Amino acid sequence: MAAVWNNPDVQFVFWALVKILVILHAMLGMVSYMIYAERKIAGHMQARVGPNRVGPLGLFQPVADVAKLFFKEEFVPEGANKVIFHIAPMLAVIPALVTFAVVPFGPLDALRVTDINVGLLLFLAMSSLGVYAITLGGWSSNNKYALLGGLRSSAQMISYELAMGLSTIGVLLMAGSLSLVDIVRAQEHGWFVAFQPVAFGIFMITALAETNRAPFDLPEAEAELVAGFHTEYSSMKFGLFFLGEFANVISISCIAVTLFLGGWNGPWLPESLKFLWFFAKLGVLLFFFIWVRWTFPRLRYDQLMGLGWKVLLPLSLANILVTAGVIWWRAQG
Amino acid sequence: MIPLAWLLALSGAVFVIGVIGVLVRRNALIIFMSIELMLNAANLAFVAFARELRSLDGQIFVFFVMTVAAAEVAIGLAIIVHLFRLRETVFVDEIHLLKG
Amino acid sequence: MIPFLFVAFAALLVGCSLMVILHKNPVTSALFLVLAFCSLAGIYLLLHAEFVAMVQVIVYAGAIMVLFLFVIMYLNLKRDVEHGVHIALRRGAGWILGALLLAEGGLMLARRWAPGPTSTEADLSAPVGNTLAIGQSLYTRYLFPFEVTSILLLVAMVGAVVIAKGRGPGVHREPPAGASGATRGPAHPPGSE
Numbered sequence A: 001m002a003a004v005w006n007n008p009d010v011q012f013v014f015w016a017l018v019k020i021l022v023i024l025h026a027m028l029g030m031v032s033y034m035i036y037a038e039r040k041i042a043g044h045m046q047a048r049v050g051p052n053r054v055g056p057l058g059l060f061q062p063v064a065d066v067a068k069l070f071f072k073e074e075f076v077p078e079g080a081n082k083v084i085f086h087i088a089p090m091l092a093v094i095p096a097l098v099t100f101a102v103v104p105f106g107p108l109d110a111l112r113v114t115d116i117n118v119g120l121l122l123f124l125a126m127s128s129l130g131v132y133a134i135t136l137g138g139w140s141s142n143n144k145y146a147l148l149g150g151l152r153s154s155a156q157m158i159s160y161e162l163a164m165g166l167s168t169i170g171v172l173l174m175a176g177s178l179s180l181v182d183i184v185r186a187q188e189h190g191w192f193v194a195f196q197p198v199a200f201g202i203f204m205i206t207a208l209a210e211t212n213r214a215p216f217d218l219p220e221a222e223a224e225l226v227a228g229f230h231t232e233y234s235s236m237k238f239g240l241f242f243l244g245e246f247a248n249v250i251s252i253s254c255i256a257v258t259l260f261l262g263g264w265n266g267p268w269l270p271e272s273l274k275f276l277w278f279f280a281k282l283g284v285l286l287f288f289f290i291w292v293r294w295t296f297p298r299l300r301y302d303q304l305m306g307l308g309w310k311v312l313l314p315l316s317l318a319n320i321l322v323t324a325g326v327i328w329w330r331a332q333g
Numbered sequence B: 001m002i003p004l005a006w007l008l009a010l011s012g013a014v015f016v017i018g019v020i021g022v023l024v025r026r027n028a029l030i031i032f033m034s035i036e037l038m039l040n041a042a043n044l045a046f047v048a049f050a051r052e053l054r055s056l057d058g059q060i061f062v063f064f065v066m067t068v069a070a071a072e073v074a075i076g077l078a079i080i081v082h083l084f085r086l087r088e089t090v091f092v093d094e095i096h097l098l099k100g
Numbered sequence C: 001m002i003p004f005l006f007v008a009f010a011a012l013l014v015g016c017s018l019m020v021i022l023h024k025n026p027v028t029s030a031l032f033l034v035l036a037f038c039s040l041a042g043i044y045l046l047l048h049a050e051f052v053a054m055v056q057v058i059v060y061a062g063a064i065m066v067l068f069l070f071v072i073m074y075l076n077l078k079r080d081v082e083h084g085v086h087i088a089l090r091r092g093a094g095w096i097l098g099a100l101l102l103a104e105g106g107l108m109l110a111r112r113w114a115p116g117p118t119s120t121e122a123d124l125s126a127p128v129g130n131t132l133a134i135g136q137s138l139y140t141r142y143l144f145p146f147e148v149t150s151i152l153l154l155v156a157m158v159g160a161v162v163i164a165k166g167r168g169p170g171v172h173r174e175p176p177a178g179a180s181g182a183t184r185g186p187a188h189p190p191g192s193e
Helices: A002-006 A008-045 A061-071 A082-099 A119-129 A131-140 A144-175 A180-185 A197-210 A235-259 A275-293 A301-332 B004-024 B028-052 B057-087 C002-022 C026-046 C050-075 C085-110 C131-140 C143-165
Strands: none
Touching: A002 A008, A008 A061, A008 A082, A008 A235, A008 A275, A061 A235, A082 A119, A082 A131, A082 A235, A082 C026, A119 A131, A119 A144, A119 A180, A119 A235, A119 C050, A131 A144, A131 A235, A131 C026, A131 C050, A144 A180, A144 A197, A144 A301, A144 C050, A180 A235, A197 A235, A197 A275, A197 A301, A235 A275, B004 B028, B004 C002, B004 C085, B028 B057, B028 C002, B028 C026, B028 C050, B057 C050, B057 C131, B057 C143, C002 C026, C026 C050, C050 C131, C131 C143
């Protein structure tokens, strides 16, 4: 038994599994309370109070929500492709969760699952795979509205993925490495948001579009196309789509904090507590996501696609050019 | 740690499966997918030799193969869509107006 | 452990490839192909080619297959139904040819027909394949193919848009093969002009 334990591979896998379990549970908790936070903040922005009945200040509202979802009737529409209908919600959650494997929450080795030297590319790969959930969910429901909503939403996601990937190249040029830990360490003397404000803006806008949040949520809005790709989903499958959407928001915010806002860097705290800075910045970004949702009107589909292709893509290319030019010029002199 | 022979055997097997797909299936999209399988089998062989000969050229060529495959898929699918609009079928057996 | 992982990924790859060509529903075939690409990316990771692995997922599994799925859903293809003796004959011929190819490949490997070193050393000490090295090689020695590839992609983009768009209302629809063209005489208006 000791021989098995002394194998460094076994130790790595064991501790990675422990960290994955911790992240999974923390993330599930965060998602439920982010839903609560969204409703409370939305309420206060709309001059009302939001949920305040279930438990003190309404803090047990997520429990009530989940219980409600559990007790709803699960049905599969007639003529739907049963296997894909069941798999699509799972596909919504998996890529978002995998991204958490490379996010560095703090400087210590214990605070991240692993550090691969193509961490940024893994994030881009997972956001590419996130398109499948919506496409398959819309198609497998055997419902015209769901199909149209699914196709629209996936077209939107793949269009904005381009601008998102290109906007991270500015960060890559400045940090000189694809590893997320190296990128955070390169920000010890200045967060990249100060050097790459345009890229940060593009990244946040494309993050809103990638996660199908307002003002880019036309494909799934309640007033459009019935309910878009999740028209036919009920009970826990709908819950999983919802969970996947918020998990996506949290994982993209984590990446934004890592790439632009300096990760765990911040004054006054010792190394072992620096992850508190990370979570503070994460909280600010999550508030930003919620704030934008209840402030801006929804973009029409052609406006949305026009913005992605005609504005954000050329802008991110220009950003790469300018960044590369400045770096080269400074390397000369 | 992984013997080269295993990698080449795997690459060959996937390539043969792609060839069978092209020969056996009549749906143009499935034929296209089998072509993608063949391209990927070739990519695997490139990467295997890149590791074997300790050279990066294999991986760079993989990069180019992927780019060409992407371009080919875009044009091929556009052609299939156009053909579908004209002939209302994607079965290659039924698209034979140039025949004899 | 690595050979075990490799065998697992290889089995997944071969299994999914077989399901791609065997399944009747094109959407299921496409999804199995996505899984095959992801397992191939896993094999690339085992070969210390992490950049290629990630690009494989981003480009093949994340973009090309999404395009395939779009087209399949747009064309609203149902399950393939193929009957007839000639189909069975062609299918049989296809399988026999494939088996022959496989036997030939296996024979060549078994007889070690390809000379050269076989890599059985443990843990190649300088794993090539980090992004930095690829980037340096790509932008210096292979700069010209890189630029030509970007022009190729531009051409492909323009071509795809032009082909898929057709020529507007001038396009006339032909009936499926089998309808007689004899009833249309020379008065038939020219097609998409």
